[in-house]
Amino acid sequence: MIVVKKGKEPRSLMGFRLQNPDADYESDIPTNVLKDIREQMWKDQVCLCGYCMKKINSPRDVRVEHCRPRHPQGEETHDHKAALDFKWMLGVCYGNSLKRGVKPEDTTCDAHRGNTELTINPFDQLSVRKIKYRADGSIYSDNAEINKDVTETLNLNCQSLSLPQTRKSVLMAEQARIMKKCKGKSRDAFMHELKRTYESLVRERNLTPYCGIIIFWLESKLKIS
Numbered sequence: 001m002i003v004v005k006k007g008k009e010p011r012s013l014m015g016f017r018l019q020n021p022d023a024d025y026e027s028d029i030p031t032n033v034l035k036d037i038r039e040q041m042w043k044d045q046v047c048l049c050g051y052c053m054k055k056i057n058s059p060r061d062v063r064v065e066h067c068r069p070r071h072p073q074g075e076e077t078h079d080h081k082a083a084l085d086f087k088w089m090l091g092v093c094y095g096n097s098l099k100r101g102v103k104p105e106d107t108t109c110d111a112h113r114g115n116t117e118l119t120i121n122p123f124d125q126l127s128v129r130k131i132k133y134r135a136d137g138s139i140y141s142d143n144a145e146i147n148k149d150v151t152e153t154l155n156l157n158c159q160s161l162s163l164p165q166t167r168k169s170v171l172m173a174e175q176a177r178i179m180k181k182c183k184g185k186s187r188d189a190f191m192h193e194l195k196r197t198y199e200s201l202v203r204e205r206n207l208t209p210y211c212g213i214i215i216f217w218l219e220s221k222l223k224i225s
């Protein structure tokens with residue numbers, strides 16, 4: 001998981017919201033508005049699932065998740081209109097749930113979460129920085145509630161989807177690329193390449209599938225916390 005930066009709310013959603021203040025997202029939202037939301041999130045999130053970071057091939061494959069953490073900073077308690085609030089909408093994958101006869105333990109993300117509330121806030125950098133990765137690519141947190149979110153509720157160490165193994169190989173490939181580029185060069189050149197890679201991922205948002213583990217590794221090397 002990485003910090004999700006939201007773009008502007010689609011105009012069609014804003015119009016619908018203002019004209020229908022009592023609307024309930026699940027049942028009332030028109031298809032064309034939903035299409036605009038999916039397209040916007042797909043672009044904002046650089047085609048990546050907001051939870052597992054797998055690539056989502058097209059806006060049609062985006063599932064709209066209402067991700068309103070338990071105690072969002074500076075927010076009132078849960079209210080009816082939150083369901084229509086673009087601020088809390090997150091684009092996620094189908095978490096393997098479209099496969100026929102799939103077992104619950106083989107699903108991830110929203111499909112595995114059901115209605116369980118989350119503590120992690122994907123829109124908040126301090127919250128996302130509590131996520132860590134082990135050398136085998138598994139995801140965890142020292143914060144017990146966030147650890148439960150990522151390992152149990154969202155099932156982000158799902159073995160049948162090889163999520164830890166995939167993350168590990170993504171990190172190893174990036175480390176190999178950096179080592180090759182810096183071979184025979186000074187430690188300064190190595191650190192410069194780490195910084196350049198970090199800027200490209202985090203500031204320029206050149207995001208790639210499962211790059212959360214690369215960002216975590218770069219932050220530990222660059223002592224960013």
Ligand SMILES: [Zn+2]
Nearest residue numbers: 049052093109
């Ligand atoms: Zn996902």
